[in-house]
Amino acid sequence: MAAPTPPASGGPGGRRPLCGACARPLAGCWCACVRKVQNATPLLILQDPDESRQAKGTAALLARCLSRVELRVGERFDPPASTAGLVLLYPQTAGDVARPAPAPQPAPMPTATDGRISEAPITLIVLDGTWRRSRRLLYENPWLRSLPRLALDTPPPSRYAIRRAQADSQRSTLEACALALTQLDDDAARYAPLWEAMDEFIALQQALAKHPPPPGQAGAR
Secondary structure (H helix, E strand, O other): OOOOOOEEOOOHHHOOOEEOOOOOEHHHOOHHHOOOEOOOOOEEEEEOHHHHOOOOOOHHHHHHHEOOEEEEEOOOOOOOOOOOOEEEEOOOOHHHHOOOOOOOOOOOOOOEEOOEEOOOOOEEEEEEOOHHHHHHHHHHOHHHHOOOEEOOOOOOOOOOOOOOOOOOOOOOHHHHHHHHHHHHHOOHHHHHHHHHHHHHHHHHHHHHHHOOOOOOOOOOO
């Protein structure tokens, strides 16, 4: 488990002290859920601003767990100098086919075959937000549409019981990334701690729902 972090004051007049690590009110602090994982494939999380304020989101926890990860928040992201080696964790959708083909890339692109990525080492990109907001991120950033995509191979049922999905195939960001990293690196044992983190986080949120903290101690929505 993660070591405790001294609280920081927050809210009007210093009320509702916040955890200095996860920035959550102490009643909803999830630092004890963190499980450290040395991920072989680097991860880049592009997070919608609305999702960054969602208390039940899993991206921040995922970012604390992984050793090779970057979390960026925004709606538009500058394209990298080269997209070689970048792969987007996102399913192919019918609406994408009708859009203009992306401009040629400055370097050869890796290809996804049978859930495995060939050629150069890759960085996996994931869009963090609701399905509607992730679609918006995709089309607000044309360079993302040019990337080869990785889809999950027959994912197991979701454990994300604290938020309603719009489709059975949808998974939380932590679940989707745990599955994708396992699929890419063919190493279930390496990423097993992420499922422990997920289960602890879900249990915490369910406990908070059953026993809400007193007024002034509750977290964001």
